[in-house]
Amino acid sequence: MRTATVLDSENARLLAQADIDGAKTQSERNRLGQFATPPELAEEVLRSAVALMSKSEAIDFLDPGIGTGSFFSALLRVAADRVRTAQGFEIDPAYGERAQAIWRDTELRLELNDFTRAIADDHGLSNLVVCNPPYVRHHHLASDEKVRLQRLASQRTGIMPGGLSGLYCYFLLLADTWMRDDGIAAWLIPSEFMDVNYGQALKEYLLDRVTLIRVHRFDPADVQFGDALVSSAVLLFRKASPRAGHLAEFSFGRSLLSPKTTSRFSLEELRTTRKWTRLPLNGRARSKQPQWVLGDLFTVKRGVATGSNEFFVLPESRAAELRLPRSLLKPILPSPRYLATDEVRSDAHGVPRVDRRLFLLSCRLPEQHVRHEYRNLWDYLQSGIAMGIDQRYLCRARSPWYSQEHREPAPIVCTYMGREGTNGRPFRFILNDSKATAANVYLMMYPRPILAEILSKEPSALERIWRMLQDLTPDQLMSEGRVYGGGLYKLEPRELLNVSADAIVSTLGDLLLAKPGDRTLFL
Numbered sequence: 216m217r218t219a220t221v222l223d224s225e226n227a228r229l230l231a232q233a234d235i236d237g238a239k240t241q242s243e244r245n246r247l248g249q250f251a252t253p254p255e256l257a258e259e260v261l262r263s264a265v266a267l268m269s270k271s272e273a274i275d276f277l278d279p280g281i282g283t284g285s286f287f288s289a290l291l292r293v294a295a296d297r298v299r300t301a302q303g304f305e306i307d308p309a310y311g312e313r314a315q316a317i318w319r320d321t322e323l324r325l326e327l328n329d330f331t332r333a334i335a336d337d338h339g340l341s342n343l344v345v346c347n348p349p350y351v352r353h354h355h356l357a358s359d360e361k362v363r364l365q366r367l368a369s370q371r372t373g374i375m376p377g378g379l380s381g382l383y384c385y386f387l388l389l390a391d392t393w394m395r396d397d398g399i400a401a402w403l404i405p406s407e408f409m410d411v412n413y414g415q416a417l418k419e420y421l422l423d424r425v426t427l428i429r430v431h432r433f434d435p436a437d438v439q440f441g442d443a444l445v446s447s448a449v450l451l452f453r454k455a456s457p458r459a460g461h462l463a464e465f466s467f468g469r470s471l472l473s474p475k476t477t478s479r480f481s482l483e484e485l486r487t488t489r490k491w492t493r494l495p496l497n498g499r500a501r502s503k504q505p506q507w508v509l510g511d512l513f514t515v516k517r518g519v520a521t522g523s524n525e526f527f528v529l530p531e532s533r534a535a536e537l538r539l540p541r542s543l544l545k546p547i548l549p550s551p552r553y554l555a556t557d558e559v560r561s562d563a564h565g566v567p568r569v570d571r572r573l574f575l576l577s578c579r580l581p582e583q584h585v586r587h588e589y590r591n592l593w594d595y596l597q598s599g600i601a602m603g604i605d606q607r608y609l610c611r612a613r614s615p616w617y618s619q620e621h622r623e624p625a626p627i628v629c630t631y632m633g634r635e636g637t638n639g640r641p642f643r644f645i646l647n648d649s650k651a652t653a654a655n656v657y658l659m660m661y662p663r664p665i666l667a668e669i670l671s672k673e674p675s676a677l678e679r680i681w682r683m684l685q686d687l688t689p690d691q692l693m694s695e696g697r698v699y700g701g702g703l704y705k706l707e708p709r710e711l712l713n714v715s716a717d718a719i720v721s722t723l724g725d726l727l728l729a730k731p732g733d734r735t736l737f738l
Contacts, residue, residue, distance in 0.1 A: 221288070221291045221292055221295065224288065224291075224317055224318065224321075225254065225288045225292075227317050228283045228284055228285070228288055228314070228317050229254070231283050231310075231313040231314070231317065232251050232282070232283045232285075232310075234313075235283075235309050235310055235313065236249075236251070238309070239309075249282070249307070249310075249349060250347070250350060251282055251283065251285055251347075252282075252285040252286065252347045252403060253285075254285060254288070254289065256403070256471070257285040257286050257288070257289040258289040258292060258293065259470060259471040259472050260286065260289070260345060260401050260403060260449055260471065261286060261289040261290050261292075261293045261294075261345065261401075262293055262472065263401065263429075263449070263451060263471055263472065264343060264345055264399050264400075264401040264451060265290075265293055265294050265297075265343070267399045267428065267451065267453065268342070268343065268399055272297070272342065273297055273298075273299040274290070274294060274297045274298050274299060274301075274342065274343050275299055275300045275301075275339060275340070275341045275342050275343065275395070276290055276298060276300065276301040276302070276341060276343050276344075276345070277301075277302050277303070277341035277343070277344045277345075277346075277390070277393055277394075278302075278303040278304075278344075278345055278346050279303075279304050279330040279344070279346050279348065279386055279389075279390055279393070280304065280305070280306075280330060280346050280347065280348045280349055280386060281303030281304060281305050281311075281314060281325060282305060282310045282314065282347075283310050283313060283314045283317070284303065284314045284317065284318055284323070284325075285347070286345045286346070286347070287301060287303065287318065287321075287323055290343075290345070291321070298322050299322070300322055300324075300339060300341075301321070301322045301323040301324065302323070302324045302325070302326070302339075302341070303323060303324075303325045303326070304325075304326050304328050304329070304330035304333060305325060305326075305327060305328075306327070306328065306329045306330070308327055311325060311327040312327070315327075330386065330389070330390075331364060331367065331385060331386070331389055335392045335393045340393060340394060340395040340398075341393055341394060341395060341398060342394070342395045342397070342398035342399065343398060343399050343400075344390050344393065344394055344398065344399075344400040344401070345400070345401045345402075346386065346387075346390070346401075346402055346403070347402075347403040347404075348382065348383040348386035348387065348402070348404065349382050349383065349386070350381060350382070350383055350404075350405060351381060351382035351383075352381050353378065353379045353380060353381055353413075356382065361378060364376070364382075364385040364389075365378070367385075367389060368384075368385055368388040368389060368416075371388065371389060371391060371392050372388050372391050372420060372424060374388060374416050374419055374420055374424075375416065376388065376413065376416040377412060377413035377415070377416060378413075379411070379412070379413040380413045380416065381405070383402075383404045383405065384408065384413070384414075384416060384417055387402055387404065387417060387420070387450075388416070388417075388420060391420075391424070391425075391454070394454045395454070396454055396455065397453060397454060397455050398453070398454045399451070399452075399453055399454075400425075400450070400451070400452050400453075400454065401449060401450065401451050402449070402450045403447060403448075403449050404447070404448060404450065405446065405447060405448070406432050406433075406435075406446045406447060406448035406492060406698070407446065407697060409430075409432075409448070409490060409491035409492045410489075410490045410491070410492050410696075410697045411697065418485075418491075421450065421452060422457070422482050422485060422486060423457075424456075425452040425453060425454050425455065425456075425457075426452055426453045426454075426455050426456070426457045426458070426461060427450070427451075427452045427457070427461075427463040427482075427485075428451045428452050428453060428463065428464065429449075429450075429451040429463065429464040429465075429466065430448060430449070430450055430451075430463065430464070430465050430466070430491070430494075431448060431449045431451075431465075431466045431467070431471050431474060432446070432447075432448045432465070432466070432467050432468075432492065433446065433447050433448065433467075433468070434467070434468045434469070434475070435698040435703070435704075446698050449471055457482060460481070461481070461482060462479040462480060462481055463479065463480055463481075463482065463485060464477060464478070464479050465477070465478055465479070465480060465491070465494040465495045466478075466495065467494075467495055476495055477495060478494065478495030480494060480495075490694065490695070492694075492697070492698060493694050505715035505716065505717050506717055506720075507715070507716040507717050507719070507720045508712060508713050508714060508715060508716050509660075509711060509712050509713070509714045509715075509716045509719075510712030510713065511663070511716060511720075512662065512663060512666045512680075512716055512719065512720075513627075513660040513661060513662060513663060513666070513712070514660075514661045514663060515658050515659065515660055515661075515708040515709075515711050515712055516622065516625075516658070516659050516661070516708060517631070517655050517657075517658060517659070517708055518622060518628070518652070518653035518654045518655040518656065518657040518658070518659055519547070519575065519619055519620050519622050519652060519653065519654050519655060520609055520620065520654075520655045521575070521609070521619060521654065522604070522607050522608070522609030522610040522613075523599075523604045523607055523610065524654060526576075526599050526602070526604050527575060527576045527577075527617075527619065528547060528573050528574070528575055528576075528654065529544075529573065529574055529576065530571070530572065530573060530574075531572040531573070531574060534574050534576075537591060537595055538591045539576065539589075539591060539592055539595065540589050540591075540592060543576060543577060543578045543589075543592065544574035544575065544576060544577075545574060545575045545577050545650075545651075545652055546565060546566045546567060546572070546573070546574055546575075546649060546650055546651040546652070547573050547574060547575040547651050547652050547653065547654060548567060548569075548573075548628065548645075548647065548649075548651045548652070548653045548654070548657065549567075549569060549571040549573050550654070550656055551630045551633075551643060551645075551656060551657075553569070553570070553571045554569065554645065555570075557643055557644065557645045557646065557685065558645070558646045558648070559645060559646065559647050559648060559649050559651070560648050560649070561648050561649035561650065564650075565624075565649055565650025565651070566649060566650070566651070567647075567649040567651050568649075575619060575652060576617070576619075577618070577619040578592070578615075578617055578618060579615070579618045580615075581615060582596075582615060596617055599617070604616075605617075622652045622653065622659060623652070623661070624647060624649065624650045624651055624652055625647060625652075625653065625659035625660055625661055626646070626647055626648075626660070626661075626662070626670075626677055627644060627645065627646060627647060627660040627677075627680075627681055627684065628644075628645050628647055628653050628657040628658065628659050628660065629642055629643065629644050629645070629657065629658045629660060629684075629706065629711060630642050630643045630645075630656065630657060630658075631655075631656060631657060631658045631705060631706050631707070632656075632703060632704060632705040632706070633703075633704060634703055634704065635689065635704070640689050641689065641692070641693065641704040642689075642692050642696075642704070642706060644681060644684040644685050644687075645657075646677070646678065646681045658706065658708055658711055660711075669723065676723065679722050680719055680722070680723075683718050683719045683722055684719070686718070687714065687715075687718075691714055691715060692704075692706065692711075692714060695710045695711070695713050695714050696710050697710070
């Protein structure tokens with residue numbers, strides 16, 4: 216195609232994309248994982264991929280989730296004279312039919328079909344596969360569909376994806392049989408696979424089945440998709456077994472063609488690096504392993520998931536107005552944004568001395584008992600039923616529906632998500648001197664028996680430990696957690712347990728009668 220014609224088609228594509236996106240709700244597109252690749256990024260991806268091919272090699276192109284054709288359009292801008300064949304799949308007719316019309320005078324053969332149900336033997340194999348697959352989370356996949364995809368991936372690659380894998384994981388694995396040996400692939404996918412357990416299947420594929428050439432991770436604060444808070448990465452690999460001594464390049468920040476930093480790592484280093492998002496920021500795949508981790512000192516549980524905070528968590532004045540039984544109300548910490556300090560003091564009754572005093576309604580009494588003994592509470596519960604609170608997922612799974620998880624007050628709680636903000640600290644450790652429990656916006660830290668024994672003899676040690684937790688660097692915490700688009704960081708309980716506790720143990724001195732690495736006393 217002539218350059219002018221390509222540009223005209225790209226303009227038509229952008230208009231079609233905007234029209235279709237505008238006709239769908241945000242929730243619908245989130246559920247279907249439909250987030251179009253920006254044209255500038257698409258062109259960078261194609262330039263990077265084509266540069267790995269021989270300049271004289273004709274291109275047989277495949278995009279398994281083509282949408283309106285962002286990558287195909289970029290291919291025409293980058294190497295139109297080398298395109299021999301091109302094929303794409305799109306399951307949504309709203310996008311696919313418009314794309315068919317836009318690209319009808321090109322080499323592109325676009326099928327309105329589910330790529331995961333197509334058979335590669337019916338088509339020519341490709342030497343260039345480029346895709347931004349649908350970002351459909353596992354909970355939007357039906358159980359039988361998950362089983363089908365898992366079996367199919369296992370049959371085609373010998374790798375069994377985990378049950379929490381998103382649809383993009385299956386797309387990448389299933390595309391293997393569509394690739395010609397020595398072909399090049401470029402995938403734009405969420406970077407979360409680098410840190411989570413279900414990402415192990417993709418790592419196995421990238422390290423053992425193909426030659427991983429490059430992983431570029433965009434800065435989480437620089438969201439690539441304006442309508443999706445997802446941190447993105449580009450994978451470039453060749454369908455060939457890796458050679459001995461092969462080094463894979465990891466880059467970070469700015470753009471794919473001009474990254475902020477770049478380093479190379481051996482495949483062995485990558486196999487022993489649990490979280491790939493640490494690369495290449497610390498310059499090495501394996502940082503010094505701590506002798507102690509927080510899991511040696513604490514157990515960690517997520518706070519209470521009520522199923523409806525607006526119903527079960529009440530301000531003190533509202534609980535009094537409803538005349539709810541005080542015995543069934545437990546103090547609960549307010550959301551972190553309402554805590555001006557990281558030290559929560561208590562009144563004589565164990566209620567936090569904070570401006571926003573809240574109480575959790577927690578009742579395990581059967582309905583008949585409540586109806587006869589606590590009429591005000593019964594009336595309030597009936598109002599919840601009228602609002603459908605009892606039919607919400609968590610409430611429906613409980614018996615009775617208004618009962619709550621039991622979470623003892625924890626002496627220290629940690630916010631489980633946040634952004635770096637102005638102080639560069641996405642997570643806060645809060646010393647809780649009250650009898651308040653916490654909601655699931657917090658991680659609750661309970662001392663293990665040996666630490667509890669130390670604290671019973673030396674209560675002042677708790678504040679020292681808390682201050683040491685506050686001194687943990689953001690990098691120490693963020694490297695164990697996970698990051699999402701817009702610079703949103705999260706820490707799961709297991710991830711917090713893996714944070715180094717070396718500095719804390721050193722402050723305990725002779726109070727801790729254990730040698731470095733001797734964890735038997737904590738079990």
